[in-house]
Amino acid sequence: MSEPIRVVVTGAAGQIAYSLLYMIAKGDVFGPNQPLILHLLDIPPMMGVLEGVVMELADCALPLLRGVVPTAEPAEAFKDVVAAFLVGAMPRKQGMERKDLLAANVKIFKVQGEALDTYANKNVKVLVVGNPANTNALICSRYAPSIPKENFTAMTRLDQNRAQAQIATRLHVPVADVSNIVIWGNHSSTQFPDASHGKVHMEKGKDVTVREAVGDDAWLRSVFVETVQKRGAAVINARKMSSAMSAAKAAGDHMRDWFHGTASGRFVSMGVLSDGSYGAPKDVVFSFPVVIKNKKWEIVKGLQIDDFARKMLDATGKELEEERTEALAIIGA
Numbered sequence: 001m002s003e004p005i006r007v008v009v010t011g012a013a014g015q016i017a018y019s020l021l022y023m024i025a026k027g028d029v030f031g032p033n034q035p036l037i038l039h040l041l042d043i044p045p046m047m048g049v050l051e052g053v054v055m056e057l058a059d060c061a062l063p064l065l066r067g068v069v070p071t072a073e074p075a076e077a078f079k080d081v082v083a084a085f086l087v088g089a090m091p092r093k094q095g096m097e098r099k100d101l102l103a104a105n106v107k108i109f110k111v112q113g114e115a116l117d118t119y120a121n122k123n124v125k126v127l128v129v130g131n132p133a134n135t136n137a138l139i140c141s142r143y144a145p146s147i148p149k150e151n152f153t154a155m156t157r158l159d160q161n162r163a164q165a166q167i168a169t170r171l172h173v174p175v176a177d178v179s180n181i182v183i184w185g186n187h188s189s190t191q192f193p194d195a196s197h198g199k200v201h202m203e204k205g206k207d208v209t210v211r212e213a214v215g216d217d218a219w220l221r222s223v224f225v226e227t228v229q230k231r232g233a234a235v236i237n238a239r240k241m242s243s244a245m246s247a248a249k250a251a252g253d254h255m256r257d258w259f260h261g262t263a264s265g266r267f268v269s270m271g272v273l274s275d276g277s278y279g280a281p282k283d284v285v286f287s288f289p290v291v292i293k294n295k296k297w298e299i300v301k302g303l304q305i306d307d308f309a310r311k312m313l314d315a316t317g318k319e320l321e322e323e324r325t326e327a328l329a330i331i332g333a
């Protein structure tokens, strides 16, 4: 068995972390042969709650968990970590958009970028979950100049999982048989869930396109898109709290694929620093379809973008540029 790796989860006393920590510590993310030391960061008033989380992790008696470091100090939390789940941030409430959280949250990601730059392993893989995730990831990377820009990503995997589940339900197939649905752009209500490159594994071992299997382009461009765009708000309306179990699962999926790679012929969506592919604006964190090999992601090239998709990509790109302007004003950059 290899040496333990150090992994940080911020917002460790919060609701997403409560599901995520268990998944990581039992080996779902870094594999069944990878021991780990979990660093748990939260703010000083939450240290009592965090103590309870530490007790519960011990009581899970997990063989891979070789140490736990609960702390309110970024310097200690980020020391030598090779993976960082940046969850700690205020969640939205009913009636808010995620970008309404910029003023409250973006400063956290400036401070944590600086701490990653100083204390983390230089190959650290960073996943920003705290909203607005794309713009927070952009700011975080700007304040960590010694860490490669491609090591900063934002989570749109929950949107991808939601989209796959909607298609699977419509077609009455298991969710694992649906692949290559793309989430373009921002993790917000302007995101574009795009099923036009999707595949479904049907009975008798045959792969067909999602468009062919669904046979209803109007549905794929309206009800499907809107359901995924508004799913976070629907969960908040029902639970009075934002998604947590599904967010934790998606964070685990994102980091697992980053460490272990994507299966042949399959791609996944991640918010990454845009190089302008598919006409997206540069220098924003934009969700693209990617394939991953040897812990490096690459944007999938050559997908067809029709007029409808073009409009959707432009709208979400514009929102990301607006968020960037607002974020830079808030942190006084």
Ligand SMILES: NC(=O)C1=CN([C@@H]2O[C@H](COP(=O)(O)OP(=O)(O)OC[C@H]3O[C@@H](n4cnc5c(N)ncnc54)[C@H](O)[C@@H]3O)[C@@H](O)[C@H]2O)C=CC1
Binding pocket: 010, 011, 012, 013, 014, 015, 016, 017, 041, 042, 043, 046, 087, 088, 089, 090, 091, 092, 108, 128, 129, 130, 131, 132, 133, 155, 156, 158, 159, 187, 242, 243, 244, 247
């Ligand atoms: N990208 C995505 O798909 C999703 C993102 N989210 C976002 O994830 C974030 C966390 O959500 P929950 O866990 O439900 O919230 P929560 O309120 O239950 O937990 C957040 C935790 O972060 C802590 N925190 C606040 N400032 C911090 C700092 N500077 N350093 C470390 N910890 C800090 C809080 O004390 C709290 O314990 C929210 O911003 C939410 O909107 C939620 C679901 C999906």
Ligand SMILES: O=C([O-])CC(=O)C(=O)O
Binding pocket: 091, 092, 098, 131, 158, 231, 232, 233, 235, 236, 242, 243, 247
């Ligand atoms: O909707 C929210 O505020 C939480 C979130 O990002 C999601 O569930 O996708």
